[in-house]
Amino acid sequence: MKFKYKWWGKGDLDAAFGLFFDGFSKILTATGIMIYAFGMPASIVIGKILPAIGVVNFLGNLWYFYEAKNLAEKERRQDVTSQPFGIGASQLTGWLYLIMGPIYWHSGDAMLAYRIALSAAFIGSLVEIAGAFCGRWIIRVIPHSALMGNMASAAIVWLSFVGMAFVFDKPIYAVLPLFIIIVDYLGKADKRFTKIPSGIIAIGIGAVISWTSGYLTLDNLVSSFSQVGFNLPQTFFGEIVAGLKSIVPYLPIIIPLQINNFLTTLQGLESAKEAGDDYPQRQSMIMDGVSTMIGSFLGNPFPTTVYFGHPSWKEIGARAGYSVVVAFAYLIIGLSGLTGIVMAIIPHEAVMVLLIFVGISVATSTLQNMDKKYFTVVLLSLIPIVFQYIQVLIDSAVQAAGTTTAQIATEKFAEYSVPIKGIQILSYGAFLSSLLMAALLAYVIDKKYSHAGICAIVLAVCSLVGIIHCESISLFPKDGVILGVIYMIVALTLFSKKYLLEKQGGKVLSEDMSSIPNLN
Template identity: 70%
Template sequence: MNFKYKWWGKGDIDATFGVFFDGFSKILTATGIMLFAFGMPASIVIGQIVPAIGVATFLGNLWYFYEAKCLAQKEQRHDVTAQPFGIGASQLTGWLYLIMGPVYWKTNDAMLAFRVGLCAAFIGGIIEVLGAFAGRWIVKNVPHSALLGNMSASAIVWLSFVGIALVFDKPIYAVLPLFIVIIDYLGKADKRFQKIPSGLIAIVLGAVIAWSTGYLTPENFISSFDDLGFYVPHFFGGEILKGFKEIVPFLPVIIPLQINNFLSTLQGLESAKDVGDCYPERRSMVMDGVTTMVGSLLGNPFPTTVYFGHPGWKALGARAGYSLVVGIAYLLVCLTGLTGIVMAVIPTEAVLVLLIFVGFSVTGTTLQNTKAKYFPVILLSMIPIVFQYIQTLVNSAFQAAGTEAASITAEQLTSASLPLEGINILANGAFLSSLLIAAVLACVLDKRYFRAGAFSLGLAFCSFIGMIHCESIAWLPKTGVVLGIIYCVVALYLFAKYVIFERGKPHPLSESDTAAD
């Protein structure tokens, strides 16, 4: 049979808009912060960083298009969906506020902040590549429900929660498009006579409302052409070498963030596998690291990664075409200065409705492919991620008020019923603590108490070195010691259960031993 993969499907238009604007909103955020908060020169931000982002994301999307095409050809299926790819949200905020920001605020040297960011990204890419060789071991030993529950928690919080808040912040332009997506996609309403994708209708409707009400204006559209040009990335290998002299204090930030990054890629691969697209783990994870390193050499200080959302785009009927179009669009927009023009035509809030759907879809798919007894695992994994979002909101509110959390006394916070210390403890290292706590519960549900105790010791170790619950990695930080001791006690309790109830008895089948989850 002469099979030829049809790489463009009915959902590729929606996926193109959703994935492009998801990444594009991050680019705009980073650009604004670097230009106006850090005071970096436009010649570096617009002329070097943004073009390098375009090249890195183009290369990654081109690779995942090729990978999907190969899988479709191998299995002779037309319903293969490419992995979404771009700049990671947590990596972008981490690099801006935990690496580049502190350097700039301390030295007032924007170029030094840029150099350290590039060096950090290069090291981060190496960590991603190394993580690829641990991926299979992680899949084999970490309970499936904990792995996917952690991913779905991140998706529902950072895509759906954040998106809904922004949509209702500008309700005139985006609530109606949101309900179109809710009815047609989440509600799966009858669309037999509807030829135009609902996502496209929602975006066009949002743009029409924004233009009709004056939210978008001809003046802004005309002024957006001022930045048009052609920007070629430069080679920054020398700057990265110089950055190694300044990078050591930031390794405690880089290492956990990039561990989270390759775990995110791994979870994206697992979610794709759950809906029928089985991609090679190691190769995909290596490519994330390679694009991060290539991007840093060309001037992009932000790591790249596979996004959450593959099941959502697959549910819409997307194939591999959107990945190719998104990559080309990034390249075109980032190399030519079209960034402002796109945002002057389409309101960001109208595009966010697609990301809200993706967050719900990822979580829904996880629940559908998980046995009911593991639902508490998924719910538990959400708690640290939710508090990470709350921490972000609280810190942003403090910054907007012209103050810092450290300058407010505990008594003032207590009187306002704001348990800030508890929020910070749960939020710091949330991605990793969410995964480990969920893994403990999953093992207990399977009555595998020894393994549950081992994960508790993992929590203790991460606490003792400040990787979770603390602002940065440090040996035996105060909060980490307290919680580490508690986790050790929990481990002893679980080991006791193992000796009493489990040792010498055959194990019941767990989710890791069965094909169905």
């Protein structure tokens, strides 16, 4: 009997709203930053960047629909859920504030900033593709608890923490929708009395409140139509080649961010596997890199990735239909200039409640599938990522005050009990240091002291070259040297502990170093 995958499920509409507005809110924010904060011409942002974003999101989401359909037909299952896809939050922030902004402010040349950002995306795509060929090795080497705990920490911070801040920043519009999601999705309340998805109800109530209170107005809606216009993406091969001549100073930013990016994709694939959907790992990771590359050719300077959230969309009954809806929504809005109209109708604060649910759901799913002894691994991995968020808030706050963190003396922060240096050290390369610290602790819990020692050595090397704990990559930075030496002492202590326990006849788990797999 021929199997036919029914790709639209009861949760696809909610998932479509959640995924679209997750990515769309980032794009809207980036558009405002580029035009109003950086002063870049709207002809570049709306006429060149947004159409490329629309096309690459269209292609990427259709690809993940295709993957889900293939998996469903292969395993003859109707409950397959596609992977969420879009532009990564940390990559968007990094490209905006560490590449495009500084170049434009220094030179006043918008095209130069745009050109180098496109070249950075192209280089980043190569890093993503390279990551596909060591992904399986990473999974074998890094403890599963550390890999998934790191992902859960990033999800709870960058989705739930950030979402909560926006919701309570304007509580009248979004706190009621938030509690609808808390009661119905997180609390799994009785749903016999309505068949309307809770996400739609929450967003609808938020929109009604916003319109009746005057937060959203007809004048703003009418004025948003002035942005409407059909724009096809162009090709930027020449701009990318030209930008490569100036790319070297930005490699210390690009490489760690893109390592973060392919690890995010890898973690997304692992969380999907835990939820029951085992996608082809290398193929998916390569396609993320290819979509970033295609995007750079068409004019999108921001890298793409698999998002967090697959388990949460699966939990509410989504299949692959939401990927199709999101694909066409991005294409239409990207090419037509309808960005402003959508946000003039629906308040983004109300949509943020779905992202809060996704972050909590990802973290909950991770803990439910993890041995309790590894809960401390998750908590440890959370700390650097929290401080990364704190650092972003501090930088944004002082920028709003007309200065920068670098221009304020450390002593001034100390007067108000703000340990700014500690916050910065923890925030630099937070995703990678979080993962390595979590892996070290997981190995110690398993009494694999040699493996933990190797993690400490990797932490030391990363510190000595500025990949973690330092603002930029450089050989032997001051803070990197101090922490590198400390990590080496930790490594020696761990190796000594293993040696002494074995010598004294203590019971330790076998740690044959040959068990650590190689890249082959």
